[in-house]
Amino acid sequence: MDDNRPIGIFDSGIGGTSIWAAIHKLLPNEKTIYLADSKNAPYGQKSKAEIITLSIKNTDLLLTMNCKLIVVACNTATTNAIQELRSKYTLPFIGIEPAIKPAATNSKTQKIGILATKGTLNSELFNKTAEMFQNTKIIEQVGYGLVQLIEEGKINSREMSKLLRSYLAPMIEADIDYLVLGCSHYPYLIPQIKKILPPNIQIIDSGEAVARQTYAVLKDKVGFTNSPENEAVFYTNSNTKVLSNILENRYTVIEKDF
Structure with a gap:
């Protein structure tokens, strides 16, 4: 056809x-x-x-x-x-939509992080999906300011690095082993994110x-x-x-x- x-x-x-x-x-x-x-x-x-x-x-x-x-x-x-x-x-x-399923299914610590926009994390569809994995602790973080910096061409800026470190620190402390990128802008931040995360944490985008x-x-x-x-x-x-x-x-x- x-x-x-x-x-x-x-x-x-x-x-x-x-x-x-x-x-x-x-x-x-x-x-x-x-x-x-x-x-x-x-x-x-x-x-x-x-x-x-x-x-x-x-x-x-x-x-x-x-x-x-x-x-x-x-x-x-x-x-x-x-x-x-x-x-x-x-x-x-x-x-x-954020790839919660593969992260939650494969997580050994049963703790995963989601970095997404406020609109995604507040949506009915996201919350319905998250509810399917009650045995997994999902640490949610709104990526305030990240999209704006990407749209301004400031992917490798000091400001971007500072924001990412503040958003990812609580997830690292919580012992996540998967980070789900819940915004299609965020894959462009993977090189930056990898510098911050321990090597055992897997990054998933959609x-x-x-x-x-x-x-x-x-x-x-x-x-x-x-x-x-x-x-x-x-x-x-x-x-x-x-x-x-x-x-x-x-x-x-x-x-x-x-």
């Missing part, structure tokens, strides 16, 4: 490019369109109603670009808006799982692109420089008002 339409991906900024990279690696022939809603980042501090409104706005724009499937590459948008998106539209949606789910939905419901032309188009409603730098200037980034 062939379907040469593009895959649409959106996030509250540049963080979802970590999800895009995992999808692109697994499905190199697929055309992709990425929306970085950096003007409204971070979603994690907004109300559920605001997050739903922004998610609908992004979806509507991707539909005008003829997307066959939409990946909500934002934990906060997934946990707060994906049910509304699925009930409003007919095309498939793939979401991203990129590969989302890519596998995208593959499964294309195979079962939509269809693959039958073309070697792996076009990737990136749009941002903010400064193009930070997104271009994250993509190592390999792709064209278009500034668009949305």
Whole structure:
């Protein structure tokens, strides 16, 4: 089954490019369109109603670009808006949520840490998932300020290092053996985080799982692109420089008002 339409991906900024990279690696022939809603980042501090409104706005724009499937590459948008998106539209949606299950299942200390946005940690979907693992102590930490620094291109700044150390110290003291990154921006902080965490603590993000789910939905419901032309188009409603730098200037980034 062939379907040469593009895959649409959106996030509250540049963080979802970590999800895009995992999808692109697994499905190199697929055309992709990425929306970085950096003007409204971070979603994690907004109300559920605001997050739903922004998610609908992004979806509507991707539909005008003829997307066959939409990946909500934002934990906060997934946990707060994906049910509304699925009930409003007919095309498939793939979401991203913190990978609590593999961490809790594999933890030997039965203590895991979750670094996420306030919007994700307060969401009904996150709390329902967390309740499934009552025998595991989950240490939650809101990553205040992290998304803003990433969006400003300050990944390796002293300010970033100081924030990460303050957020991770209580988790290390609590003897976690897994750290779950609950925001698609946070994989860009893994090199920084590894300098802080003891080597026995495993870091989990959701990129590969989302890519596998995208593959499964294309195979079962939509269809693959039958073309070697792996076009990737990136749009941002903010400064193009930070997104271009994250993509190592390999792709064209278009500034668009949305």
